[in-house]
Amino acid sequence: MADQSGSKAGISSLxxxxxxxxxxxxLIAVPRVVVPNDYQAxxxxxxxxxxxxxxxxxxxxxxxxxxxxAGKVGLVLSAIVFGILIIISSLxxxx
Numbered sequence: 001m002a003d004q005s006g007s008k009a010g011i012s013s014l015x016x017x018x019x020x021x022x023x024x025x026x027l028i029a030v031p032r033v034v035v036p037n038d039y040q041a042x043x044x045x046x047x048x049x050x051x052x053x054x055x056x057x058x059x060x061x062x063x064x065x066x067x068x069x070a071g072k073v074g075l076v077l078s079a080i081v082f083g084i085l086i087i088i089s090s091l092x093x094x095x
Contacts, residue, residue, distance in 0.1 A: 007070070010062070011068075011071075058077070
């Protein structure tokens, strides 16, 4: 019987990365619509930390499950998201 741990880690990586992107969409939309102005910063910070935690988890699981197709996709998706975050952070710091 073949070892399925890489496949399970790959699928988990892909799903975690997708959930992180959904949380990013929630991070952009929800605090402005649902949360009162007094708490928007706190809710935004908590959602941002959750997004970063999910993307780091997806990256680690993608590395663990990189032998499966889902692991490769999760790893690439997380790497793209982190690359975009680094570019945006750099531009914000420069200007």
